[in-house]
Amino acid sequence: MNRMSDLPKGGSFLFGETRFQDVFTPEDFTLEHKMLYRTAMGFVTDRVLAVMEELEEKRDGLNKQLIQEAGELGLNGLDIPEEYDGLDLDKISTTIVAECIGKGGSFAMTQGGHTGIGSMPIVMFGTHEQKKKYLPGIVSGEKAGAYALTEPGAGSDAMSAKTRADLSPDGKYYLLNGTKQFITNSAFADLFIVYAKIAGDKYTAFIVDADSEGLSLGPEEKKMGIKGSSTRQVILDNVKVPVENILFEIGRGHIVAFNILNLGRYKLAANALGASKHALELAAAYANERKQFGTPIANFGLIKEKLAKMAIKTYVMESMLYRTGGLLDGILHGLDTSGENGGQVAAKGIEEYALECSMNKIFATEAQGYVVDEGVQIHGGYGYCSEYSIERLYRDARIYRIFEGTNEINRTIIPITLLRRADKGDLPLQEAVQKLKEYIAAGGAAREDEAGLIQAAKDMFLLTMAAGLQKYGKNLQKEQEIVGKLADLAIQAFAMESAWLRTQKAVANEGETKAKLKSWMTSAFIYGTIGYLESIAKEILSALAEGQELESLLKDLQAVTQCTLGNTIALHRDIAAAVSEAGKYAV
Structure with a gap:
């Protein structure tokens, strides 16, 4: 077990030297890590990419089916304690799965919304009873999770939310009223993590069952990319939420939200890495096959420069990501997370590297934008046509710089x-x-x-x-x-x-x-x-x-x-x- 005093402080890399022996790299993967990588990549390649066209057309029930299939492979429960049917693996394992799922286009948003921001608030801040009620279903995929933070007038400034929660006269439940905007997985979610202000001022997190009376959904948003994911408004009209579904403490919902975003930003960077590797693979294959002036375009100097820079940015983001994963594991291994409040202890530990999580999110998503853009350029006119996958990757990538706190906010x-x-x-x-x-x-x-x-x-x-x-x-x-x-x-x-x-x-x-x-x-x-x-x-x-x-x-x-x-x-x-x-x- 690492002692806390032996670990570098978040941001300390700027003020001293780091030994290479002290960083984690992909070359340090254990046999178990490599097996998990093969399992996750096999699932994405054989099951997700194989039905991508149907996903993009929003075939009813397909996302939920894939989440359940991921559950059968153990891909939904890596961050969830064994007590609640999870695997409770290290953060390197979590990173590996997030990277692989990133190759899966819009499904990365679906699965990430389910296993990350849609369930980690319960993992980290829920009571034993809440965890026992909801987490086994999250692991299996029988219950799909979603995260309802953003509102029509409250995006980056989440604390300006207007959604209210008022205690009923008998004190048994809260009445929630308001509208949440851009909620991933909303069409098929079984539970929502909802943020509302009790009596208009105490910002608080709630677990809200999707079948609650008064909860309704807006139409699907017509998005530029990630078309296969469900994105709708969640409308709360006097929705009754039992008092036992308050998550963490009254008036401290911001603690839940901000701590969950740290890990969410990190996982989004892993998704971006997976998508970038896929884009480079498509671009390299096309450059090798496409001939102009009697030779593959991969032989042309300016195409070589593009492929090289795409690979370089991918290598750098991969190096940053797994270095940070090693830091997260290091601090978590030095904490006692065994009690009922263990999730809160873990969240506090992860907060130490909030800076690094933001850095990963910014660098990876902007590098991803560069990689997919150059991927389209290498494909030429064909890259602008929907029958080539690089066109979808280009559209899908744009949202990454907006999700999980815009890159401007993170800066x-x-x-x-x-x-x-x-x-x-x-x-x-x-x-x-x-x-x-x-x-x-x-x-x-x-x-x-x-x-x-x-x-x-x-x-x-x-x-x-x-x-x-x-x-x-x-x-x-x-x-x-x-x-x-x-x-x-x-x-x-x-x-x-x-x-x-x-x-x-x-x-x-x-x-x-x-x-x-x-x-x-x-x-x-x-x-x-x-x-x-x-x-x-x-x-x-x-x-x-x-x-x-x-x-x-x-x-x-x-x-x-x-x-x-x-x-x-x-x-x-x-x-x-x-x-x-x-x-x-x-x-």
């Missing part, structure tokens, strides 16, 4: 949370800034390898954060454009380091020859990212200062960004050759 979370933790003494921000000042005063030094460039990325974050605090103090959080760019610096530093640590671990364990593709992708990503980060840093500093002050800050920036870059064009060619030979993502 604001990152620097603000870092500042709050630094103020509490949990992160050594001031010490790191002082150390950077001393480095700059000494003239800096050219960064000549990947490790140096990663440190340069961290230094850019520290330099610009310090400048922001110097000008705005705690009011910096109100400057959203600057906060968003600070978040990008932090995210890319985490991405660069995650890929590099994974590669270093592979080199140590497998040797340089076997790990050469990983090394190529890591170097290409770091070389290709550092200049982008420097431009972001310049933009931030130019918004914070002018004249001699700006000139001084830009000189400081130059001191930390002196570097030597490698030949990314040659690296892209080598990576593309490996992708074309494999016909898919392979490392």
Whole structure:
């Protein structure tokens, strides 16, 4: 069992070095992990993709049937304790299944809504009686779960919800009134996690049975993508909810909502990874088969560059994701989650890495958007036609940047949370800034390898954060454009380091020859990212200062960004050759 004191604090990667021995990578999968991967991928390939056209046409009962089939394979109960018929596996196992399900298009939303946000509130915050009543059905798929948070006028600002809950005169139930918007699985859900304000002000979570009198549904939304998932309004008209169906505590529904979103964001990143691998596989196969001017288009330089960058982004998001999964497992293994309140203890532990969950969500969903877009481009005109799967992947991907808190909201979370933790003494921000000042005063030094460039990325974050605090103090959080760019610096530093640590671990364990593709992708990503980060840093500093002050800050920036870059064009060619030979993502 890990001791809490041995684990890195969330966000601490920015303020120190991490040993590659301390990160989890996909190369560390156990035999059980690999078997689970094969099971989940087999289910998606043989059952979900095989009926994708029928799913997209919303064949009645098909989603519920597939959820039940997933239940028969044990794919619904990974996060649920054995006491309630679940498997209670580690978070790496959860990540593996979420990644595989991500290949399944709209079904990823269906199954994720069922096993994630639709049931985890009960797992983490429910009473024993609530868990016993609802969780076995979630595991088997006999009961489908859904999450009803968003309202027509309350999206990112969930706390502005208008749905009310008023206690009945006899004190036995609450009457819920309001409308919930964009609710996944609503057409066939058996239970909803609903958020409402008791007496108009005490924000509270409830478990609401779908067959409750007064609960009705709006028509299916006509969506751009994920057409196979059900998305409707849930209308609550004096719906009676027994008082024993209050989830957690009155007035503390926000605790439930925000903690569930941490894990939801992480799992969504895993879905994005699975979809990206599928898109790359489709693109590589097409590029190998499609001939123009007498040769496969995979032989053309600009197509090689696209395949390489698609593979690089996929490798990086995979490295980030499983590194974070290892952190989540590490903290959970150090907690006693055996009691009735064990779920709350676990939720608090996961909250430690809320920053990393948001970083994964942003990076993975935006990388996914890039990968599917380039996948369409490689297909040319055919990529715009619905008979080619890449067209659906392109449409499906767009919602990922909106789900589970928009990427804009997640960006604001990152620097603000870092500042709050630094103020509490949990992160050594001031010490790191002082150390950077001393480095700059000494003239800096050219960064000549990947490790140096990663440190340069961290230094850019520290330099610009310090400048922001110097000008705005705690009011910096109100400057959203600057906060968003600070978040990008932090995210890319985490991405660069995650890929590099994974590669270093592979080199140590497998040797340089076997790990050469990983090394190529890591170097290409770091070389290709550092200049982008420097431009972001310049933009931030130019918004914070002018004249001699700006000139001084830009000189400081130059001191930390002196570097030597490698030949990314040659690296892209080598990576593309490996992708074309494999016909898919392979490392």
